[in-house]
Amino acid sequence: MTDAAPILRCRGLGKRFAGVHALRRVDIDIYAGEIVAIVGANGAGKSTLMKILAGVLTPDSGEILLSGQPIRFAGVRDATRAGIALVHQELNLADNLDIAGNIFLGCEPNRFGFLDRKTMHTQAREWIERVGLDLSPASDVSELSIGRRQMVEIAKALSLRAKVLILDEPTSSLSMSETSRLLTLIRTLATQGVAVVYITHRLNEVLDCADRAVVLRDGARVADFSRDQLTREGLVQAMVGTVQEIRRAEVRSANEKSEARLVVRGLQTQAYPKSTVTLSIGRGEIVGLAGIVGAGRTEVLQSIFGIDRRTVGDVSLDGQAVAPNDPVSAAHRGIAMVPEDRQRDGLMLLDSVRINASVVKIARESIAGFIRRGAERMGVARIIDLMKIQPALPERQVALFSGGNQQKVVLAKWLSTEPKVLLLDEPSRGVDVAARAEIHALIRQAANRGAAVLCSISDTEELLLLCDRIVVMRKGRIEGEMNAVDATEEAITRLAVVGVEVSARSTEAAA
Amino acid sequence: MKKILGITGIFLAIVIATSILSPNFLTAYNIENLLRRTSLFGILSIGVGFVILTAGIDLSIGGVVCLAGILTPYLLTQMGWSAPETVAVILLMSVAIGFLQGGLVAFGRIQPFLVTLCGLLIFRGIARGVTMDQTQGFQGKFAELRWIGNGRISIPGVEEFSLPAPVLSLIIIAILSMIFLNCTVWGRWMKAVGRSPSAARYSGIPVARLQILAYSICSLLSGFGGLLFVCDVGSAQPSDFGNFYELYAIAAAVLGGYRLSGGEGSVVGVIIGAAVMQVLRNAIVLVSWLPYTAEFAVIGLVILIGVLADEFLRRYAANRARTQVKGTS
Structure with a gap:
């Protein structure tokens, strides 16, 4: 694989948000037919990197080469047209449309401007079957479980005939069988020449299917393991920076019966x-x-x-x-x-954070229905400290965490x-x-x-x-x-x- | 305080502009009149604020104002009831209206827009039916009761100017509302219901009860408002008493920082919003080259500008907050 030129090449990508480095001079090469896992703790810069590759964000420095040509994406549409598709971590389906409508959203098959429902449904059926969903293209998306919605999202990305498919934590809400089905699908796609960039927290999946794993920490690339170098300990060590043993916190013995x-x-x-x-x-x-x-x-x-x-x-x-x-x-x-x-x-x-964390507690410690402000503030401060909520700012909007x-x-x-x-x-x-x-x-x-x-x-x-x-x-x-x-x-x-x-x-x- | 910066600016701008354009604006008589109107409409706006906080809407305000405003003189003069009896029945009826409408929203799962639109029609219809469309007045009696609407409280040492009595009602209602919203568990929870009804449900918050409470408070204040209005003007015509008042109330709440999507708003903002509406209507009358017939167009435009300015400030503040946090972390 390494003898061919990389399909996507990033050179010194950097991105800052309000003075903080989200990415620092990241180099990554991605080859056709390769499954590259991107791992790192929350806030390590994975999502920023993905968003740059998919045209959502523009880098402050560095360049992206697609098939050897420098390229700048003005937006997601540019990236999609160039063959890079991103499946978001947050689900982005239109609840009011059926599965077929979602898959073809924005590029609906039409005749003289009228929707061609028949073609849409037959084509959609192929993609749905390919991701292993047993559903009619006319099913309402709003009635699907999170797991199934994710599968529809992946079907949608596949339908764009992407050369590079970026999956942002695709399995975080999938079950075991769906996960293994997805991993099989990813392997099939890779053998067909699609490059798959795969963000996940599940190290098992990385060990299981990635050809290569790139580890990010604090916005920088700290390791790039090839398949034969991949070990769980190696990944964890690179992610955390120190050796951290993953093991059960505590085990209750089986015969310890309680009421x-x-x-x-x-x-x-x-x-x-x-x-x-x-x-x-x-x-x-x-x-x-x-x-x-x-x-x-x-x-x-x-x-x-x-x-x-x-x-x-x-x-x-x-x-x-x-x-x-x-x-x-x-x-x-x-x-x-x-x-x-x-x-x-x-x-x-x-x-x-304060409003959210105290919403149940305020009722328990209230006097005649009145909130005890001091108790509330102290309780929230204690819990932020105890739970190591970062940054420790009680008045910060929870959406920003x-x-x-x-x-x-x-x-x-x-x-x-x-x-x-x-x-x-x-x-x-x-x-x-x-x-x-x-x-x-x-x-x-x-x-x-x-x-x-x-x-x-x-x-x-x-x-x-x-x-x-x-x-x-x-x-x-x-x-x-x-x-x-x-x-x-x-x-x-x-x-x-x-x-x-x-x-x-x-x-x-x-x- | 940041939330009401935009609306306060607009208020001051309109006040300054009008006082330059018309010599009659900053007179004791006019200011007294403005305070009275602001108080009356402010009470309705505070009421609808509760409903908007839960991401609902109440269009029935005009109907409730009409029903309460018509029934007050009707019960006193035609039925011969005493003032305390009349007031008690009017207020109880208002709460019952809100309770019913809130129940239909919370348990019947009918959209608030529809429930209260029907309410608007039904209550005005009842008012017109009961009185056979006859104008209802106090026949020159009940001056003590009417004081709460048309009374003037003289300030020692000040000759020309007296405080209109409805200002007292507004201040009491505003303080109670602020205490409820900012200091009580139910107030906090009412905001939570507006922010995210499903997160509220998953937190064990009694969503339906709080919705019903919000509609009950709104209708109670609408009914009380109707009572004050009729006490102020002395008589009411069933076919047009309270027309469009729901829109004035909602506009003032939105101007004052309430978001129709729920969960956000301040009582002080609402009062300033109500004041903006009244100063504006006053300005259109006083400033000679502004055609009186264009009243609605001018009000509509100013509300639009106000909401835009507010949104702009909000985004600016949010961006600054985000940058500062990122910078320190």
Whole structure:
């Protein structure tokens, strides 16, 4: 591969925002048919680099050569026309259009200016199938799960027949099976000569599929590993700058039984009205919900909290029933919910860290409905310090913080109230390795203070890192459970994807 | 304070311009009149501010002003009720109207625009139906009650100028509103509902209750406003009493820094916004070369300029905040 000239070549790219270096003289060569992973902690400059390559930002210094020719993009359209397509980390789909409409947004097939729906739908179907979605092109995008929306976004990028495909954390919200499908797809594209630039926090995926990994730290390129040099430790060391061991924060032994705190009996969700879920979580226990996207995990969490309708089934906390469909009373009883989409459901983005972090606590410590300002300010200062929210500016708008810090603010909102039950939906989605470890430690602390923790996590590695017990869901029901100590990624994945009957049958057949 | 910088500037500019263009502007009589009108409309604007804060809208204000303004003299003179009874019933009715409309928005999931547009028509219709379109007046009685609308409070040592009584109502309502919005949990939560209804729901905030509360406060203040208006002018015609008042109220709130997308606004800004509207209407009357018939066009233009100026300042401030933060980190 290295004998050919690079398709995309960056020389000394630099970018400053208000005096701060976001990128410092970064050199990167990208060859056709190559999968290049870009890794780095949050704020290392990955997104800035991607945005420059995709024409969203213009660099302050340095140059970009496309097939040997210097090129300057005036905007995203220029870059797209030159064959560079970016799939954003934030989903950019038009909710009011169907899948086909989104894929062809801006370049709709038409006849004399009228939409040619037939062509649009047949062409869209090809792209949808190529990313492995089993959906009609006429499906409404607004009804798709985050995981599926992401697949549509990738289909859209593919449809632009890009020579260079840039994926900004494409798997952060995908399940195991969707992730492996995507990685397969990326490999196929690479063999067809497409250069794939891939940003991810998941080191497993880098080790699994990247031909090369470029590591950024504080805006500078600090390492460029070829396939045979790639190791987990090497990557982490380059990212963090020092050796940092990734390991479980703490393990509860399997036989350490505690009294049941949260008990869910015969719960039915709207998504899977035919199956019921029964679960019991003890004080201080962290239970992980595993499963593919659409397995009904989010629905279980939301039904417990009362966001989703619960008509059948009981939920009780410390032996007392929790009223259905009433998040207000659930929160009052000490149930906390950290939703999957933190920008939409977790935060008031335009408000400050203080307003967001104290929104639940102010009610608990109020006197006759009045906010105790001093207590609020002190509480927020303490929590910023405790959770290492960076920068430590309570009055700064929360939208200006990185993903990891935003997630800490959502956690802060609840942890400051010492919840009895903590429900978390993908708690470290789009969060870098270092922040993820901090978030895990905070969750563990909450458990140690007596909370029963139930978290839905798609990443099997993370499940094993964080949880004491893992419950695997499939098609709305519980397929099986295992203690984290005994569990393996393979066992979880098999149970989540094929289920208990099939896997049992296949082992029988093997025997 | 930064939020109301733009509107304060516009207010001062209009005041200075008008006082140069017309010698009758800075007279005791005119200022007194302006204060009275600003107070009356300011009360309506503070009310609609609560609804706008939750990202809703209340178009029924004119209808509620009309109904309250018509029923007050009707109940007193035609039905022979006492003043306390009448006031109590008018205020209770107003709260009930807001409660119903808020309930339809929160639980019926009907868009606020539609609910309150229908309300606007229904309440005026009721007012006209009940009175058979007859003008309602106080027949020269009930001077004590009417004082809250047309009273003048003389200031010791000042001969020519007295404080119009509605200013008192405005100050009390403004202070209570500020305390509610800035110091209470429910006030904070009401803003949260406007900022992000789904984040509010996921935080266990009683979204529906707060929406209903906002509409109830708005209608209560509309009804109280209608009462003050009729006490001020002495009589009311069902077919046009309170016409367009919802638009004046919303315009003043928007001028004063409320965002229709919810979650942002200040009471002081609203009062200045209401003052701008009244000074402007006054200016059109006083300045001879401004045609009175162009009143709406002039007001529309100034609101547009005000909102643009506000947006410009806001972006400027946001950019500066961002640069400063980046610079220090």
